[in-house]
Amino acid sequence: MPNIEDRLPQNASGRFYVDNTCIDCDMCRGIAPDFFRRDDDIGQTIVVRQPVTDADIQLCMEALGSCPSESIGQMEELARSH
Numbered sequence: 204m205p206n207i208e209d210r211l212p213q214n215a216s217g218r219f220y221v222d223n224t225c226i227d228c229d230m231c232r233g234i235a236p237d238f239f240r241r242d243d244d245i246g247q248t249i250v251v252r253q254p255v256t257d258a259d260i261q262l263c264m265e266a267l268g269s270c271p272s273e274s275i276g277q278m279e280e281l282a283r284s285h
C-alpha cells in the first residue's frame with residue numbers, strides 16, 4: 204500500500220505521488236511517460252507533472268494499478284473531487 208507519510212518530496216504537488224518504496228522497475232514510466240519519470244539523483248520514480256484531463260488521469264490510474272510494489276498513491280481528498 205502506498206503511504207502518504209513516505210511520499211517522495213521530489214514529486215510534483217497534486218493528486219498522484221510515488222512513495223519511497225519504488226523499486227525503479229520502469230513500469231509506470233512506460234505506461235505514462237509524460238507523468239512519471241526517473242529521478243537519477245535518488246534512483247526512483249517521481250511524478251513530474253500532474254494529469255488534468257480524464258484520459259490522462261486514467262493513464263495515471265493504469266500506472267498506479269500496474270506498480271508491482273504499490274508505490275503510487277493518490278491524495279484522497281484530491282481523488283474524490285474527480
Ligand code: SF4
Pocket residue numbers: 221224225226227228229230231232239248269270271272273274275
Ligand atoms: S511502477 Fe512503481 S516501482 Fe516501478 S518505477 Fe513506477 S513507481 Fe517505481
